[in-house]
Amino acid sequence: xxxxxxxxxxxxxxxxxxxxxxxxxxxxxxxxxxxxxxxxxxxxxxxxxxxxxxxxxxxxxxxxxxxxxxxxxxxxxxxxxxxxxxxxxxxxxxxxxxxxxxxxxxxxxxxxxxxxxxxxxxxxxxxxxxxxxxxxxxxxxxxxxxxxxxxxxxxxxxxxxxxxxxxxxxxxxxxxxx
Amino acid sequence: xxxxxxxxxxxxxxxxxxxxxxxxxxxxxxxxxxxxxxxxxxxxxxxxxxxxxxxxxxxxxxxxxxxxxxxxxxxxxxxxxxxxxxxxxxxxxxxxxxxxxxxxxxxxxxxxxxxxxxxxxxxxxxxxxxxxxxxxxxxxxxxxxxxxxxxxxxxxxxxxxxxxxxxxxxxxxxxxxxxxxxx
Numbered sequence: 001x002x003x004x005x006x007x008x009x010x011x012x013x014x015x016x017x018x019x020x021x022x023x024x025x026x027x028x029x030x031x032x033x034x035x036x037x038x039x040x041x042x043x044x045x046x047x048x049x050x051x052x053x054x055x056x057x058x059x060x061x062x063x064x065x066x067x068x069x070x071x072x073x074x075x076x077x078x079x080x081x082x083x084x085x086x087x088x089x090x091x092x093x094x095x096x097x098x099x100x101x102x103x104x105x106x107x108x109x110x111x112x113x114x115x116x117x118x119x120x121x122x123x124x125x126x127x128x129x130x131x132x133x134x135x136x137x138x139x140x141x142x143x144x145x146x147x148x149x150x151x152x153x154x155x156x157x158x159x160x161x162x163x164x165x166x167x168x169x170x171x172x173x174x175x176x177x178x
Numbered sequence: 179x180x181x182x183x184x185x186x187x188x189x190x191x192x193x194x195x196x197x198x199x200x201x202x203x204x205x206x207x208x209x210x211x212x213x214x215x216x217x218x219x220x221x222x223x224x225x226x227x228x229x230x231x232x233x234x235x236x237x238x239x240x241x242x243x244x245x246x247x248x249x250x251x252x253x254x255x256x257x258x259x260x261x262x263x264x265x266x267x268x269x270x271x272x273x274x275x276x277x278x279x280x281x282x283x284x285x286x287x288x289x290x291x292x293x294x295x296x297x298x299x300x301x302x303x304x305x306x307x308x309x310x311x312x313x314x315x316x317x318x319x320x321x322x323x324x325x326x327x328x329x330x331x332x333x334x335x336x337x338x339x340x341x342x343x344x345x346x347x348x349x350x351x352x353x354x355x356x357x358x359x360x361x
Binding site for chain 1: 266267269294295299300301302303304305306309
């Protein structure tokens with residue numbers, strides 16, 4: 001028998017109450033928000049519960065929402081997959097803009113190691129308890145977290161690039177007003 | 179042995195010729211020898227490397243220019259061909275390869291990415307390999323056709339032919355390397 005989304009919603013709200021919410025069906029994936037304080041417990045519950053059985057962590061990634069209020073400027077998105085019933089879910093956990101910290105999921109899924117390092121690398125989100133939280137794709141000397149909106153997309157050392165040909169105006173460029 | 183008469187020889191340099199002797203400058207002789215046996219070190223990271231594969235294969239045949247031996251050791255190479263996008267994380271490796279080459283050494287930046295970063299106007303890509311190593315010839319194109327790469331090799335041959343044997347110990351050259359922090 002397939003796992004119904006209403007069952008997932010009931011089980012989660014039954015156990016975690018107001019820490020989960022915002023359930024919404026986007027295409028064929030149930031999405032919802034969880035509180036940072038219980039994120040690890042919720043992922044553990046989703047994995048270990050005998051009905052839910054979300055045995056696979058497909059992806060972990062970050063999002064930056066600079067226009068949101070302070071407490072919701074960062075999000076960590078988990079995608080989980082139940083292989084037995086072939087059901088997927090998407091979990092969003094919003095974090096503080098000044099101090100984005102969340103518990104690591106590496107205690108439950110070893111595969112989260114790489115993706116959490118990547119999320120740290122690009123967004124500067126700290127995964128508490130991660131065994132080796134350092135940059136993975138960018139060079140070690142990099143000081144910025146490039147996917148945050150406050151950092152420029154372009155390389156500072158560019159000397160012969162004309163923004164008009166790249167369809168953009170850089171933050172530090174002076175726009176000629178006619 | 180081939181009796182064919184279409185064997186190509188390089189042109190004789192300027193000099194004095196007489197019965198049983200030919201006199202010219204040492205610079206020209208050394209330049210001639212160097213220019214016609216440039217051993218390439220391909221440093222291919224993306225699509226320009228595919229074009230270079232065509233360049234070195236039988237159809238375009240870079241061997242016609244004395245470059246039949248691809249050297250995959252920097253220590254036995256004269257001409258570093260950098261082909262493709264160089265990510266900033268790759269830059270120290272490229273630099274190390276250049277440092278391992280022995281003098282005299284020349285560099286060709288093949289394609290838009292190696293020359294200037296190309297379309298990758300972004301934080302993770304080196305905006306031209308001349309930010310980390312000195313470059314002798316830039317080949318434009320995205321990617322350049324094999325003819326263009328061969329043209330770049332021929333341009334380099336001209337440079338090599340006319341290079342003084344003392345250039346590598348000149349203060350200007352030392353200064354150039356020092357500006358890249360290469361000793």
